[in-house]
Amino acid sequence: MKNRLTASSSALPDQPRKMRQVFGLFDLFPLSISSIGPVFSVAATGGVMAADAGWWALPAIAGLAVPFVIASFVFRLLNRHFPNAGASYHWSSRVMGKTVSQYQAWILILAYFFSIPPIAIPAASYTLALVAPSYHPSNVATILVTVFWVIFAAVPLLLGSKPTAHITKAFFILEMVSLLGFAVLGLTRLHATSVGIHFGAVPVGGMLVVAVVAATILDGWEIDSYAAEESAKPRKDPGLSGIIGALLALVFYAILYPLMFAETPMRLLAASTDSDPLALWAQRVLPSAHWVILVPILASTAGGLWLTTYILTRALYSMGRENLIPESFGRLSKRQVPHFATVAVLGLVLVIVSIQLFVASLGNFFSLVLSAAGFFLLAEFFFDILTAITFLTVGHRKLPDVQIQPHQHRWLLAGAIFSATIMGALLVAFFIYGPQAIGAGIDQTLVVLLLAGLIFVVVTMRRVKRTHIFDGNDSELID
Numbered sequence: 001m002k003n004r005l006t007a008s009s010s011a012l013p014d015q016p017r018k019m020r021q022v023f024g025l026f027d028l029f030p031l032s033i034s035s036i037g038p039v040f041s042v043a044a045t046g047g048v049m050a051a052d053a054g055w056w057a058l059p060a061i062a063g064l065a066v067p068f069v070i071a072s073f074v075f076r077l078l079n080r081h082f083p084n085a086g087a088s089y090h091w092s093s094r095v096m097g098k099t100v101s102q103y104q105a106w107i108l109i110l111a112y113f114f115s116i117p118p119i120a121i122p123a124a125s126y127t128l129a130l131v132a133p134s135y136h137p138s139n140v141a142t143i144l145v146t147v148f149w150v151i152f153a154a155v156p157l158l159l160g161s162k163p164t165a166h167i168t169k170a171f172f173i174l175e176m177v178s179l180l181g182f183a184v185l186g187l188t189r190l191h192a193t194s195v196g197i198h199f200g201a202v203p204v205g206g207m208l209v210v211a212v213v214a215a216t217i218l219d220g221w222e223i224d225s226y227a228a229e230e231s232a233k234p235r236k237d238p239g240l241s242g243i244i245g246a247l248l249a250l251v252f253y254a255i256l257y258p259l260m261f262a263e264t265p266m267r268l269l270a271a272s273t274d275s276d277p278l279a280l281w282a283q284r285v286l287p288s289a290h291w292v293i294l295v296p297i298l299a300s301t302a303g304g305l306w307l308t309t310y311i312l313t314r315a316l317y318s319m320g321r322e323n324l325i326p327e328s329f330g331r332l333s334k335r336q337v338p339h340f341a342t343v344a345v346l347g348l349v350l351v352i353v354s355i356q357l358f359v360a361s362l363g364n365f366f367s368l369v370l371s372a373a374g375f376f377l378l379a380e381f382f383f384d385i386l387t388a389i390t391f392l393t394v395g396h397r398k399l400p401d402v403q404i405q406p407h408q409h410r411w412l413l414a415g416a417i418f419s420a421t422i423m424g425a426l427l428v429a430f431f432i433y434g435p436q437a438i439g440a441g442i443d444q445t446l447v448v449l450l451l452a453g454l455i456f457v458v459v460t461m462r463r464v465k466r467t468h469i470f471d472g473n474d475s476e477l478i479d
Helices: 025-036 038-081 088-095 098-113 117-131 139-159 161-188 204-213 240-263 266-270 277-285 290-321 339-358 360-370 373-398 400-404 410-438 442-460
Strands: none
Touching: 025 038, 025 161, 025 240, 025 290, 038 117, 038 161, 038 204, 038 240, 038 266, 038 277, 038 290, 038 373, 038 410, 088 098, 088 290, 088 373, 098 290, 098 339, 098 373, 098 442, 117 139, 117 290, 117 339, 139 161, 139 290, 139 339, 161 240, 161 277, 161 290, 204 373, 204 410, 240 266, 240 277, 266 277, 277 290, 290 339, 360 442, 373 410, 410 442
């Protein structure tokens, strides 16, 4: 472990060119918020949460929020010591060893890839609902608009880091202004549209499922960890913007969910699992122009599409340059972005979406598989917390700077142990209550995918080269 935890190491001589270190804190901060996609998250999960737990969904979200906020501080610590485009994958390699890291790589790929198709199809649906509200789109129309958004997402990612940041900022501003506007509107209309608060009996199973689903709305802020090698100050800014993003996400949800629940009959929200609960709320608070809610939802959805892809492509880039997966994933274009990884991920997304829309027998299967995104996102964070616990108990004191100035992180270690306990319990509980909330076969699907990770480890055991260690040095901001 001592060798893995060495603070500095030379990169391999045949490593591809470095990514450009151009992100400042005010680039990373919008990336973290937009990657969460608070408006889209509420639109995508509000109906499911209302159906599973009603008002009890709020304490379920709050319960999971605690370990996620603690995780943001854990990410901050790991970023300071091990900044790397692979983030989670790299941290576990440095602390837990290659075998654990390779298994976590499998979990990471599933977690983020399963999150992309459920964003791509709604992007098309919201676009069609906005431009042609009375039109009932065919599958052909849906896939054509989906192709448009996938290409749109690919453009900033392929143009480079700065274009990605600039376009994200524009969508970020639109989403923040919309969030503020609807929050103010909802508060001013509360006296006229309130439907009352009724919690009822505690739906234990529903709350546990909601907590796992909440992983899909509480993640995303960690994008700055995967942007470490593109940050001007890689040991300072990544992690800090993530903490800000995680805390602000809670503020957004603490306002939006209660307002939506308080001003829309719960039975209507619970019946909207296949539609948009935010649109139902907008019809009540802004009946004359409720369609305007589609604009921020679409902006939030589009931002989430390319930023979730960003996270996955940086992780694949890190794996590719270490030969865990084909080396093509570890190559950079002339604009110093992982172009092959970007095209491969978005191309495969289009394949999956096409199958969902046009092949009914396989479409249902893929819908079931993609519904496991929350489980694997939670599993990914669980591995990160275990990495932090191991680092803080075994590896931290072996670092040269700690040996010179001994110090400990007792409160962070206690928080990490608490978070691991909560996340581990939720992962186990999902096997018990998941089938009744998602559908029969989800347990078997998860088991098969988890076991497939072991096969992935065995197959890739001899592929991995020496760990690539980014120097973490500061760079001047480049416009």
